[in-house]
Amino acid sequence: MNKGPDYSSVDFENINRYYRTGAIAEICQVSVSTVAKWLDSGKIESSRIPCSKLQRRVHHKELLRFIKDYGLPIKNLEEYVQTHPE
Numbered sequence: 001m002n003k004g005p006d007y008s009s010v011d012f013e014n015i016n017r018y019y020r021t022g023a024i025a026e027i028c029q030v031s032v033s034t035v036a037k038w039l040d041s042g043k044i045e046s047s048r049i050p051c052s053k054l055q056r057r058v059h060h061k062e063l064l065r066f067i068k069d070y071g072l073p074i075k076n077l078e079e080y081v082q083t084h085p086e
Contacts, residue, residue, distance in 0.1 A: 015065060016048075017086050018057035023055045028067070038066075044078065 008077055019027070021035045024044070028035070038044045039056055044066045049055040 005020055012081075013061070015039070015060045016082065017060050017081075019060070021056060022064060023080065024058060027063070027080045028072055029076065043070075 021032050021039070024035045025032045035044075039046045039058075044058055045062050046056040046058045049057065064070075064074075064077065067077055
């Protein structure tokens with residue numbers, strides 16, 4: 001069974017993946033509406049999915065920057081990457 005990429009030997013800061021708002025909420029231990037407010041206010045830069053007014057994605061580097069800037073626990077992101085294949 002494929003568990004997805006093994007990031008244990010990868011430069012964690014340079015992972016190329018995107019996160020949905022629900023995943024960010026889980027990682028940061030907040031509600032999806034809080035994440036939406038962060039995205040709307042520009043605290044986290046995001047990209048909209050083509051042909052969608054609501055769906056947004058956040059690149060790994062941007063989420064990592066946000067977590068560091070706001071003093072949130074990086075271990076949550078590390079654990080999420082290890083347990084959730086792309």
